[in-house]
Amino acid sequence: MLSMEMFKFGETKLGLPIHAYRFNPPAGGKNKAHVLVIGGVHGDEPEGVVASRCLLEIFREKYDLDLQLTLVPEFNPEGVLLKTRGNSNKVDLNRNLPTKDWSPVAATVRYQPGPSPLSENENKALVQWLEANSVQLIISLHSWKPMLNTNGDIPEAAVIAKLTGYVIEPDIGYPTPGSLGTYAGFEKKIPTLTYEIERDISFDQIIKTQVPAIIAGLKETARLRNK
Numbered sequence: 001m002l003s004m005e006m007f008k009f010g011e012t013k014l015g016l017p018i019h020a021y022r023f024n025p026p027a028g029g030k031n032k033a034h035v036l037v038i039g040g041v042h043g044d045e046p047e048g049v050v051a052s053r054c055l056l057e058i059f060r061e062k063y064d065l066d067l068q069l070t071l072v073p074e075f076n077p078e079g080v081l082l083k084t085r086g087n088s089n090k091v092d093l094n095r096n097l098p099t100k101d102w103s104p105v106a107a108t109v110r111y112q113p114g115p116s117p118l119s120e121n122e123n124k125a126l127v128q129w130l131e132a133n134s135v136q137l138i139i140s141l142h143s144w145k146p147m148l149n150t151n152g153d154i155p156e157a158a159v160i161a162k163l164t165g166y167v168i169e170p171d172i173g174y175p176t177p178g179s180l181g182t183y184a185g186f187e188k189k190i191p192t193l194t195y196e197i198e199r200d201i202s203f204d205q206i207i208k209t210q211v212p213a214i215i216a217g218l219k220e221t222a223r224l225r226n227k
Helices: 046-061 077-082 121-132 156-164 180-187 203-225
Strands: 004-011 017-023 034-039 068-072 137-144 147-151 167-169 192-198
Touching: 004 121, 017 046, 034 046, 034 203, 046 068, 046 137, 046 192, 046 203, 137 180, 137 203, 147 156, 147 180, 156 167, 156 192, 156 203, 180 192, 192 203
Parallel strands: 034 068, 034 137, 137 192, 147 167
Antiparallel strands: 004 017, 017 068, 147 192
């Protein structure tokens, strides 16, 4: 079994591929915890993309974590290229998932939920993938106020908080209908960590502090969640 496999996670409206990378533990993946790490949900939050890309480069050189890892560095490639929060449809992908509280009303122009829940190709691919794969933890890398927003039971957050000084918050502080935290964390019972890296910090700081903290959190996942 290859330690890393690249595959097509999905495709955007404009035909851009959403690339993903699956890493398998050295001893094989059977009955091992499976973690999904996503960056670039919002194209104007490069901090999460930098962290994801750095993880990819580290793990391409050597992957020795005792868990399965699926890494999607740029979930919203259109937004990353356009440097916009939403995709080319101007839809906020983190307000478009089919949660029970989904609303067609945008809190502000930046939070456009789309014409209907799951209207966007990116989220269709995500939901299909989650239905086909058993996952014990999702880490979604964003940037805003430094915070570890936990949806579900995530003891790994304490390890990350100790290394970064970030606060752990079960409530991000405002309504988030259609979000991944609500959809996966609360409704699908897949613990979901929305990791808000401090906005506008240098990429060197992300590489020096945030990336090692994420890896430490993943090691804690292997310790706690492996069968």
